[in-house]
Amino acid sequence: DGGITQSPKYLFRKEGQNVTLSCEQNLNHDAMYWYRQDPGQGLRLIYYSQIVNDFQKGDIAEGYSVSREKKESFPLTVTSAQKNPTAFYLCASSINDAAYGYTFGSGTRLTVV
């Protein structure tokens, strides 16, 4: 079955630590996206990529980094520069003109301990 897989489902980060969230899709989608969702809030775009080896900052990119070395994979690193990283992180993918909207992964819940 085609889909988009995020791992881990839950992640705990210590102060000052970098952590990486995985996002893999086998839908042959060109574009991939990372969103952050805080409790009771909407979705805020962190980074997106429309093609391999290229990505753009979204609205809240500070403290985050991404790579797009393969079409199927778009990992997100939450760096120690992100002072308030506790949130629900959602990865999504789409065909390049997003005509059918996004397919979302199941999400990663990150907590600072």
Place this chain on the structure above:
Amino acid sequence: ELKVEQNPLFLSMQEGKNYTIYCNYSTTSDRLYWYRQDPGKSLESLFVLLSNGAVKQEGRLMASLDTKARLSTLHITAAVHDLSATYFCAVDSQGGSEKLVFGKGTKLTVNP
């Protein structure tokens, strides 16, 4: 810059009643999407509306798009408890970036 506004943000309704959620957006677009999110879960696609006048129905939910008014509605008919969730609309920002801009979501609670 495209802005997407949903209202109401919170909706509590009784089973069996009808209600409408509104999604307004600020710049021209002819693509609009509705998603459902259950607590602690990801977003599930409900409707894809790709042209002016588009209407889609699935069960007790019906979505429509008026691109001239920059308005989409999600109408709930004879609500049941299972419809309790948060509903998001999203609009294609177009202009080459092809990314969706989401509303803040409408949290729907259907009470017995």
